Amino acid sequence: MRRRCCRTPRLDLPPSPGAVPMAIPLAMPSLPRGRRIAALWLPFAALERRRLTGPAALWAAVSGRHLITAATPAALAAGISPGQALADATAILPELLLQPADPDSDAAWLRRLGRWAHMLTPLPALDPPDGLLLDVTGLAHLHGGEAELRAALLSRFDRTGLTARIAIAGTTDAAAALARAGGTEIVPAGGEAAALAPLPLIALRLPAAQIAALHRLGLREIGALLAQPRAPLARRFGTALLATLDAATGVRPRPLQPLRPPTEFLATRDLAEPITTRLAIETVLAALLVTLCAQLRAAERGARRLLLRAWRIDGTVQAIALGTGQPARAPRHLARLFQEKLDQLDPGFGFERLTLEARVTAPMVAAQATLPGEDGIAPESRSQALAELLDRLSQRLPVWRLAPRAGHWPERAVARVGPFEAILPPANWPGPAPRPIRLLRRPLRLSAVALLPDAPPSLLRLGATSWRVARAEGPERLAPEWWRDRPDRPPRDYYRVELGSGARLWVCRAGPPGEAAPWWLHGRFA
């Protein structure tokens, strides 16, 4: 058994040789502290993602001043530095290409990069503003070792025109510090304290005031800080400093905050030849569904939400999400649901990898076969068929049910709910007053003629057509729900009117009787 590193690191350890990738305990994945983290630092990402080369810089308005926030290596060499005033920078280098910084879009870009990194590891994490942390535990042997993994990553970023610094260590903080400050590139397990020792304090990203205070004490390197007795340090600088040190050296490592939690149910297919046709995608999807549904069946669960992701060869990732109303794990049913959505994929020059995962699952026991009913169909298979139908319909169209509510205001008498909700009408619903069977979502403006101001209308006019009212029933006054409505909404007087043709309408006057109150056609009776 290897030495557990759960004790205070000793600085008198002999410094470990530079890169010993084979010394990593890959063969012992059960070790509780066997995590390996690759930290990526993209120092010029904000510039390189805009394809800015040569002397160029980004600027932003910081508390009223225009300051440089990032600069290309060429600009840095010419004397431009982040934090400089814009006017100074243009004075130093008049040909400097300037663009306004956009931190939001930089963050979005980093997030996209993190999603792309799902291709390398199931657990990528963001290290804003310009870094990524990849959990590469157990992955190195796929590339032939950690040094080869690092080289593969570097060449991949180099091909896309991004400068990357990469370090691999056992803790996130150590890896990130080494990637930013340079030094040992691959730290063997347990060697974090030794690797960090020569680095300046700023590598640990401590607060600036704390660094200044430590500098005043003569502590300029992490090694010097680690050699100090812990209790006085904690007394003087608080436990946060010790927590940072412990996280970096691996005494109490901070967990990685992955971009999203790993999914339990995942099926993946890597394709030797990129696929472009719909038929090929459907074939791969069918194979993925079989694998995924077998996993779900073994766990006695059904999928509620599925995500199909397609990695295009140009590095973009496309995703199709799918929700089901009830837990499902029948490959044929799920394939039909995907049928409606596969058009959204744009294969371009082809997909090289497809993954299908069940993001949300729910318990689902195997259905017990029941005796068929009188018409030869079991009741379970009926409700199953209905659930599958509603799933299919709601992939393409809005589908809903209307749940009655205890309210008298017509627009709020029912609420839209999902097609799988159970509906329980309130007591005494729908009440004694007759209600129309069709309620216009947009009431139509009428003009009405009444013999007396508060009498029912005797003539209704909708646009150019006019109707003589044969009979009318009402008024039924409905007051707005004051606890919910805006205070100036007038009460409505509803009339059921029957036209000469026999058609029955639900009309209302919004407001008190008089000339000004408008009339509306709101519904139709049977």
Next chain:
Amino acid sequence: MTPPPPPADHETDTPTAPGLDQAALIAALRARIARLDRSAAPAHGSLPLSPAIDAALPGGGLARAALHEVLAEEPGAAAGFCALLLARAGGTVLWIAPEPDAWPPGLARFGLAPADLVLVQAPRRAEALWAMEESLRCPGVAGVLLLAETVEMTAARRLQLAAEAGGGIGLLLRPAGSVDPATVAMTRWRVDALPGAGGAQALGDPRWRLSLERGRGAQPQSWDVTWRVATERLEVDGMTALRSLPRRRA
């Protein structure tokens, strides 16, 4: 997947020996024809409307597992008639429309519970027809209503076949104006509103004129009916005699 029906060719009542009872032979042949002709004996049963109307329809009511067309002279009355049919279908029903305006507080008076009603918004006709066909094909659906301006023959034929496979009742609610004479539907109804029987201050129960314009195995005729809200029954008015409509061949 509905299992294929068992082969029906094992009849023992086929004529075997000459000189048998002629009456028995004819009865056996009639039974066989009835089995082959779906319109004569609906396999999935039928929905009762009212005794007087049911008597005029083959199978004693409006056949399930079939497509029926309802032409709306008056949109409210026609929707009421459809709601009544959907409620009597007894089960989950779907209401497919470009802008579904069904309102459960009123539909409950026709026996259609809100728990049974699912609304589907299909603004485009191709989507609406797809939704209707998928729904009709589903054995868990008792009835489907589609509000549509026009449905061409091929699409209607597909809907009819889907209804036969699924067993639910399909209703095409169309405005009365734009109607071609031919139809694939099992029946075609024209629904108009009639003035109620109440007084000047009360409208009374709704009254409709139901005209069966076309039906397989049924004579075209028309009834004036009243929907009794209190008893939830459809009553044919006693005074109005049956009016036979001029018969047109499809």
